[in-house]
Amino acid sequence: MAYTMPCPVCETAPTRPFLRVDDLDYLRCDTCQARFLDPARRPAAPAERAHYLHHENRVDDPGYRRFLSKLAEPLLARLPGPGLRGLDYGCGPGPALAAMVREAGHSVALYDPFFFPDPEPLRGTYDFITCTEVVEHFHHPAAEFRRLAALLRPGGLPGIMTCFQTDDARFAQWHYRRDPTHVVFYREATFHAIAARHGWVCEVPGKDVVMMRRGG
Numbered sequence: 001m002a003y004t005m006p007c008p009v010c011e012t013a014p015t016r017p018f019l020r021v022d023d024l025d026y027l028r029c030d031t032c033q034a035r036f037l038d039p040a041r042r043p044a045a046p047a048e049r050a051h052y053l054h055h056e057n058r059v060d061d062p063g064y065r066r067f068l069s070k071l072a073e074p075l076l077a078r079l080p081g082p083g084l085r086g087l088d089y090g091c092g093p094g095p096a097l098a099a100m101v102r103e104a105g106h107s108v109a110l111y112d113p114f115f116f117p118d119p120e121p122l123r124g125t126y127d128f129i130t131c132t133e134v135v136e137h138f139h140h141p142a143a144e145f146r147r148l149a150a151l152l153r154p155g156g157l158p159g160i161m162t163c164f165q166t167d168d169a170r171f172a173q174w175h176y177r178r179d180p181t182h183v184v185f186y187r188e189a190t191f192h193a194i195a196a197r198h199g200w201v202c203e204v205p206g207k208d209v210v211m212m213r214r215g216g
Contacts, residue, residue: 007029008138009032009141009142009194010193015030015036019171024041026038026177032189033193034185043181045114049114051179051180052092055094057096061096064094065100068161069100070209074159075159082106083105084106085108085127087108087121087151088108089112089148090132091115092112098110101130109124122147124151125153126156127155128157129148129152129158130158130160132161136162136184138183141184155213161208164186165186165187188210200215201215
């Protein structure tokens, strides 16, 4: 493996070896603190989609809604009144978060490369974008965050929920790493680096939740 490859999150180089687990190589970036799977071992799209079909994320599931409220509540608290336009990016087959935000009076478009692949929502701009349990699946995170930046209106709010990587000693046994579709792992510092790259303000209102705001 060429360890001089640029970081897929912040695109700086070189990165360096981090850990080898179960015949998988992981690297780390000392600039943004991301850890990521060797790009050569990312899952192919058919296998990735098949894995997602095992998730039971129903729109009407109270437990799933409680889980998503970790992002929905701070997001709604930061939106200035109803009637705003949002995008649930990577919504999956059961877009429960979009339903919750719609119930609060906002409109929400859906995009997911596997389950809602219509590109039309990617031609608009939005007051807010949500990514719940999505960014860890990004094969090309820097490009994905550039896309999100282009989709945000001035003052727009991207809200992200993902399990923060905090403990290198426990990485090998970490449940989040063991999901074969999780290919990049973020620390709080990683999101501050992403925000700085795009000129966003970044805050962490709760565990595993990031709220950012594009400048006006």
